[in-house]
Amino acid sequence: MTLKVLMVTQWFDPEGGSAAQAGVIARSLKRHGAHVEVLTGFPNYPSGQVADGYRIRPYLRETLDGITVHRAPLWPSHDSAATRRMLNYLSWAAGAGVVGALRAPPADAVLVHSTPGTAGLPALALKATRRLPFVVHVQDLWPQTVLASDFLASGRARRLERPLHLMCDTIYRHASAIAVTSPSMAPRVAERGVPSDKIRVAANWADESIFRPVARDEDLAQRLGLTRPFTFMYAGNLGPYQGLDTLLDAAALLRDRTDIGIAVVGGGVREQALRNRARTMGLQAVQFVGPVPFAEMTPVLALGDAHLVSLQDLPLFRMTLPSKLQATLAAGRPLVGAVTGDAALVVRESGAGPVVTPGDAPALAGAIRNLADLSREALADRGRRARAHYVDNFSEDVSSRVLLELLEQAAGTRARAAA
Structure with missing residues (x-):
């Protein structure tokens, strides 16, 4: 039986740089036999300008590389101003929550590409409204990433610290499993009260169709x-x-x-x-x-x-x-x-x-x-x-199998609960 996965990620193709990693993961899961659809935003990384060929609208459905993509609205920004950056993160989380409730396809499990940490919020909504289990793939640690950034004044960082900790603790508590991208992340996640057997290392890999040895041109x-x-x-x-x-x-x-x-x-x-x-x-x-x-x-x-x-x-x-x-x-x-x-x-x-x-x-x-x-x-x-x-x-075969195993376990838990 084909595993149906909904990937929740603020960043997705055609965004490049580190934002391209979500597409790499989605295509890999598809190659390994899963049916994958993606809930994401309108591309604007890293410039903060909406990519050519797109305009912000309440909803857009398209197909990229054989993967159905559901795009939710957001406030496009990626500059150093904290207010605009947080507006970008939160506007997408809210938009994705609505689009997920109205447009997301049937799925066995959700994979959260967790960067920013607010990407887990639509998954919480999907679990509450549709009982979809989710696995969090932590790309960068929140709230540490936000609190250590230089675009937050110390006073604002102190005000945000408690609600960000609460958000992260809630997401991790409701997740079926948590995958981290480097070994040192695991004990930091465990410090939040997450059982160690709920945490696995699944390092990111490169798009191996692009990043490969070739001769100089x-x-x-x-x-x-x-x-x-x-x-x-x-x-x-x-x-x-x-x-x-x-x-x-x-x-x-x-x-x-x-x-x-x-x-x-x-x-x-x-x-x-x-x-x-x-x-x-x-x-x-x-x-x-x-x-x-x-x-x-x-x-x-x-x-x-x-x-x-x-x-x-x-x-x-x-x-x-x-x-x-x-x-x-x-x-x-x-x-x-x-x-x-x-x-x-x-x-x-x-x-x-x-x-x-x-x-x-x-x-x-x-x-x-x-x-x-x-x-x-x-x-x-x-x-x-x-x-x-x-x-x-770090190859695709090594890490993608860890993610598939965690998603299959989450889907199995849901099936047993429904039986």
């Missing part, structure tokens, strides 16, 4: 202006937590290395500020490529001789495996990890490249120099190690 390199002998690349969201000012500072320390180019691929709320700063600093080696459609990333990533995976050194991020890490490993690219905690451990274990302290520009510049001085064969060996580590630890 010299024509594309010429078109993008990435023609120096060694290209160090950052490809992803240009947000406040990626610490990309450190990359610019490292580039300034590498002015003597005319063989090294720095490529910045992607968009986000800090894109213009980074462009302006690079221009002011006179960083001729830094090339801003801009956003690239997710489906076209395969050959672009191959132009990076080594890649940067970076997050600011905040306590919360020590429990985070950013989706960019799995994507870079899956693509078989050498990398520098400007990360701490679980992510740093993965980089070290993979053998794909060095780990440096986030925010340490001289250390990052030194790591880039060392990689640029390696032979092509030595770089290729690091790329092979990256790919092998991904296949053994």
